[in-house]
Amino acid sequence: MPEYSRYLALGDSQTEGLWDGDDTTGVRGWADRSAEHLAATNPVVAYANLAVRGLRAHQIRETQLDAALALKPDIATVVAGMYDLIRPSYDADAVTADLEVMFKALRESGAVVATCTFPDVGRIAPLAKPLRGRVIDLNERIRRLARQYDVHVLDAEPHAAVTDARIWASDRLHANSLGHQRIAAGMAEAVGLPGFDDAWTRPLPPAAPQRLHDRMIVETRWLAGFFGPWIVRRVRGRSSADGRVAKRPELAPVDVAPGFDTGLA
Template structure:
């Protein structure tokens, strides 16, 4: 970082960091990391940005596949987001997951780069079937906070604010952020990094408040979600497939950032 401005930003992670839910594979994905890079580029037009994230990856895969590649790019800012896919697996091991994430924290921090991460919101608020894993989220968040504290990693506490589970911030699959959700995440990280003009407005509730859903509407919504999101996800698990199979990072090299004309 020179004169308070980051010059090389590298993002590592899974589908959230790749930008799933914000655009599509035909027109291109944007996502919170791209939105954060655009904000950084306003301050420093010379910024170079790489995004190594690939959907479907577990924490140990992100460490194995992305850590060395990210280090080779010599970033002065890194964002690390890993563990969401692990939360949904039957063999969930918070110590092992946090261990992989902490190894990345340590490696990046040792270079002198600023490192930032996020905490996870409670999925069960939007996915009733996820209620049995509600305790997992709190446990993993605690592990990640402790690991971040040991290495001076900046934490954007997206998991502690009620607005994070507003359905309007989530895609129809309820696992990936919507464009508005990705923008809120970018704003959260910007505040955590103390970027110029950043504030806590991302924590504020959306207006107007959503009306209460009736029982019939709730059942209909859950059946629709099970058909379009849960079913395909379960089929991939049963077949031993991942949404990230045969996919490569969308932005493997640090490139100049084009600032969107009208951010959503």
């Protein structure tokens, strides 16, 4: 197995690490955890994270790809498209083209590249079921590009465990800390890091049944607390990316967090 020494993460809020930590203490996320997995095999690995929340695929390509190539990674992760997919103006062909440009450029630079498919959002947030067809189509496009450019894929869509509400934050769009642990473990398996297998796909212990009344309360809170404000921002032409910069724009040594684990015990 190659001993990676320069890891670059490109993407949006999921790669930035939202809901795994906070903006006061610092967000962590699956990419930081992936860097720690790489550091376990090579302690001198350096890591940069160019991801910024709220960015669409073309914005990730325009603002992160050249910077990533300049840092000469030997391994890179690219996750993009979710912020496109949830918009009424979604253009599947445009997102595919942006992903292809990033995959092709990074692979031609000599980097190993990994990406992921997206889970069935309708099982995470029932009100998002109308987006299911888009998700399935985008995932197939990602798989096709991955085959074409020899990109490793964490294929989340087929596994029911990744739609368990207990690994998702209350906004239903981002993983929580447990979810980020599972994504990092899945990425480690995808690129063949030693000690990782399909444990990230295994179900959590059975949850207590939830009454219909309680489910309705959860859905109502989601509409009021997350979906409603998101619509307001769109109407006002605002984005969560406004004023944001990458949290880790330069390669730097990886500090393994205290109590670091894969979250799969």
